[in-house]
Amino acid sequence: MKSVKFKIILSGIFLFSCIALLAQQTNYPENLYIYPYLQYATPTSIIIKWETKIQVKGSVIYSEDDSFDNTVAEASPVKIHEIKLKNLKPATKYYYKVSFEDTVLEKASFTTAPVPGTSNWRMVAYGDNRTFPETHRRIVSQILKLDPSMVIHSGDLVSDGNNYEEWKIEYFDPMKGLSENITVFPSLGNHERNSPYYYEYMSLPDENGESFYSFDYGNAHFIALNSNAMEAPFELNSVQTQWLIKDLKEHADAEWKIAFFHHPLFRCQPTRGIEPQRWVWQEIFDEYGVDLVVNGHDHYYQRTYAIGNYQGKPSRGIYHIISGGGGANNYPIMPKVHAASRRSIHHITVLDFLGDRIIGRAIDDEGNVFDAFVIDKKAENSPEEFISFEMFKIERDLSEAIINLPLTQLEKTINVDQSIEIENPFLHPVLMTFYWMPSGNWTTNPPATNILQPGQTIKIDFSADSEKNNVYPPPKAILHFQTPKGKMAFKNNKVEFFPVKIGQKKKVKPLIVKKFPVIDGDISEANWDKNAILDQFNDVQGDPPVQKTEIVVSMNKKRSKLFIAGKVEASEEYSNRGTTKRDDRFIRRDEQVKIHIGVGTEVYTYIINPKGALLDTQDITIFWNSNAEIWNSTATAAARTNQDGWQFEVEIPLDELNIMNGKTTINFSRRDVENNTEYEYSLTYGKSQFDHRVPMYSSDWFAVDRFADLEL
Ligand SMILES: [Fe+2]
Numbered sequence: 001m002k003s004v005k006f007k008i009i010l011s012g013i014f015l016f017s018c019i020a021l022l023a024q025q026t027n028y029p030e031n032l033y034i035y036p037y038l039q040y041a042t043p044t045s046i047i048i049k050w051e052t053k054i055q056v057k058g059s060v061i062y063s064e065d066d067s068f069d070n071t072v073a074e075a076s077p078v079k080i081h082e083i084k085l086k087n088l089k090p091a092t093k094y095y096y097k098v099s100f101e102d103t104v105l106e107k108a109s110f111t112t113a114p115v116p117g118t119s120n121w122r123m124v125a126y127g128d129n130r131t132f133p134e135t136h137r138r139i140v141s142q143i144l145k146l147d148p149s150m151v152i153h154s155g156d157l158v159s160d161g162n163n164y165e166e167w168k169i170e171y172f173d174p175m176k177g178l179s180e181n182i183t184v185f186p187s188l189g190n191h192e193r194n195s196p197y198y199y200e201y202m203s204l205p206d207e208n209g210e211s212f213y214s215f216d217y218g219n220a221h222f223i224a225l226n227s228n229a230m231e232a233p234f235e236l237n238s239v240q241t242q243w244l245i246k247d248l249k250e251h252a253d254a255e256w257k258i259a260f261f262h263h264p265l266f267r268c269q270p271t272r273g274i275e276p277q278r279w280v281w282q283e284i285f286d287e288y289g290v291d292l293v294v295n296g297h298d299h300y301y302q303r304t305y306a307i308g309n310y311q312g313k314p315s316r317g318i319y320h321i322i323s324g325g326g327g328a329n330n331y332p333i334m335p336k337v338h339a340a341s342r343r344s345i346h347h348i349t350v351l352d353f354l355g356d357r358i359i360g361r362a363i364d365d366e367g368n369v370f371d372a373f374v375i376d377k378k379a380e381n382s383p384e385e386f387i388s389f390e391m392f393k394i395e396r397d398l399s400e401a402i403i404n405l406p407l408t409q410l411e412k413t414i415n416v417d418q419s420i421e422i423e424n425p426f427l428h429p430v431l432m433t434f435y436w437m438p439s440g441n442w443t444t445n446p447p448a449t450n451i452l453q454p455g456q457t458i459k460i461d462f463s464a465d466s467e468k469n470n471v472y473p474p475p476k477a478i479l480h481f482q483t484p485k486g487k488m489a490f491k492n493n494k495v496e497f498f499p500v501k502i503g504q505k506k507k508v509k510p511l512i513v514k515k516f517p518v519i520d521g522d523i524s525e526a527n528w529d530k531n532a533i534l535d536q537f538n539d540v541q542g543d544p545p546v547q548k549t550e551i552v553v554s555m556n557k558k559r560s561k562l563f564i565a566g567k568v569e570a571s572e573e574y575s576n577r578g579t580t581k582r583d584d585r586f587i588r589r590d591e592q593v594k595i596h597i598g599v600g601t602e603v604y605t606y607i608i609n610p611k612g613a614l615l616d617t618q619d620i621t622i623f624w625n626s627n628a629e630i631w632n633s634t635a636t637a638a639a640r641t642n643q644d645g646w647q648f649e650v651e652i653p654l655d656e657l658n659i660m661n662g663k664t665t666i667n668f669s670r671r672d673v674e675n676n677t678e679y680e681y682s683l684t685y686g687k688s689q690f691d692h693r694v695p696m697y698s699s700d701w702f703a704v705d706r707f708a709d710l711e712l
Helices: 002-026 133-146 164-175 196-201 239-250 278-287 389-403 585-589
Strands: 032-039 046-056 058-063 070-073 078-085 093-100 108-111 120-126 150-153 183-186 213-217 220-224 256-260 292-295 301-304 306-308 319-323 339-343 347-354 357-364 369-376 386-388 413-422 430-436 448-452 458-467 477-482 494-497 511-513 549-556 561-569 592-599 602-608 614-617 636-642 645-653 664-672 677-680 708-710
Touching: 032 164, 032 183, 046 058, 046 093, 058 078, 070 078, 078 093, 120 133, 120 319, 133 164, 133 347, 133 357, 164 196, 183 220, 220 239, 239 278, 278 389, 301 357, 301 369, 306 319, 319 347, 339 369, 386 389, 389 413, 389 477, 389 494, 430 458, 458 477, 549 664, 561 592, 592 645, 602 636, 602 645
Parallel strands: 120 150, 150 183, 220 256, 256 292, 292 319, 306 386, 511 549
Antiparallel strands: 032 046, 046 078, 058 070, 058 093, 093 108, 120 347, 213 220, 301 319, 301 339, 347 357, 357 369, 413 458, 430 448, 430 477, 477 494, 549 561, 561 645, 592 602, 592 664, 602 614, 636 645, 664 677, 664 708
């Protein structure tokens, strides 16, 4: 009985919400396009904006009580209205009504910003509401329950900033109830596309054309940056970053300094790399005492430990919060040493300022608190709660150094004997220990410890030996940093890295076939003899693969056509989906095998997916850039699923490859979508944008010197 009653109540609430939502969306007074919304609240002024369908003169009446005895009217007719109310009292609630033609809108209210220095107030941060107005609406109703003084938005207000309708549907309409009564301070997301609509709809401090700006609110100074690197350069000498430094110097006295922008500097998402602003802005935030950074772009919640430069003693550091749960689809997350809390969920973050403390809570779209924290101005972080920024630089520089090392060729045995030198980023002495983890048949050099003085480079000598048949996985080395006395210095005190890169001279000699196979996905014509199947692929990291890929290569008697047949292990889900169109760039999302044929330094690539779709290209930008010129060969392909995954066959005419122009090489790489990794036949040790391992490898499409020799 109880559950039935509960259900009835629930459906009642649901129905009521739907009606309420409908009413909000349809009950628009004639000629009103976007309801009034507040902009740029200060202690003594505020901006009220709205949009009408026609050009018309508008006005605002307002007062502290119900008298509405103050009026500001526009001088000329417009569609996007903007009225600034001045000479207001700080921290004071005013009522206002907007009117145009014969329409007088229902009354709304705003509260001016508190007296500068006010130490007790509340704000909400969120972002990435784009594309899903209904979820955005739920998020807005959670914000309304908290009744904050103001809201900051970390960007991606709409799916496509150049689409006029989306501003209403995705951003403004779901904001009804909030935006008339509470000021929202936005920063630019990538989805705004730097569109003129953003600048028309927003009225922000405009010394930098509203692209980036700062303002004071209560006892805090806020800086909104533009992290869209293409539109707003961020390098140290850029206009934006020089302005940032100047602004932080001018507001050195602010009790709290908070920066917000779209792209996060420290993320916990497996499928995105490092934003380049990390290397510039984090150091500036640290030097000039920024307390908190709020970002979006990644659709989940993450709160970091304090991140900063190691001071040789406990210190404060900067907290970075990703609060990109405003409505768009949530993203996967993974453990990271810097992430103190993380959850892939629609949410907002509320911050209560209480003098020298900020009490924060992360709240989901149903109102449940799932993270709570205190940022205490007076507290210094223990090593267990402090992340050394220098360690990120060590990871970056170690990766780069290893990427640049030559491969050690696999003969009967393998003997690695190399050394790496990188810059020491620490400005205080640290105790550094280098050691290897025990690994299979590998014999490695003994541990080494030394006190690293500031300015002294980090030098690591390493040697590792193994037998030919036992080289995978390659051994793992560790750099461990402590205080000179051997105590814990910071939480991220170890770097695991993989300095061994094994090169293997491989060759592919196609079998000559009398009758050339029919390209129909039936691969039984290929010779699945053990000797004809190419060696097992490896994960690009040099690890054994999670899933198997088998390839057989043949050629016709005239040596004019290559025939490649493959069997790919994959789960049913991934084997059954993918594009069916030829040369569809969305093939990058699919399970796939890439065939790379090198002729001299030229590389021809053929990508095939479980649906038999083929994309042939000589240019990796085809994958990402829909305007890139595509190369069309006369190659044909077919595929079908089987009980272990999928199988394919591809016919490649050789006469269009200019094979007389140089040495021919071949490589195969296979994208395993389920495990988010790539396998290769010949390991190329290309550089990846990800940072989950040191170094992180990807398949290099153009490393012809690391491909197998193709003997035609
Ligand atoms: Fe984004």
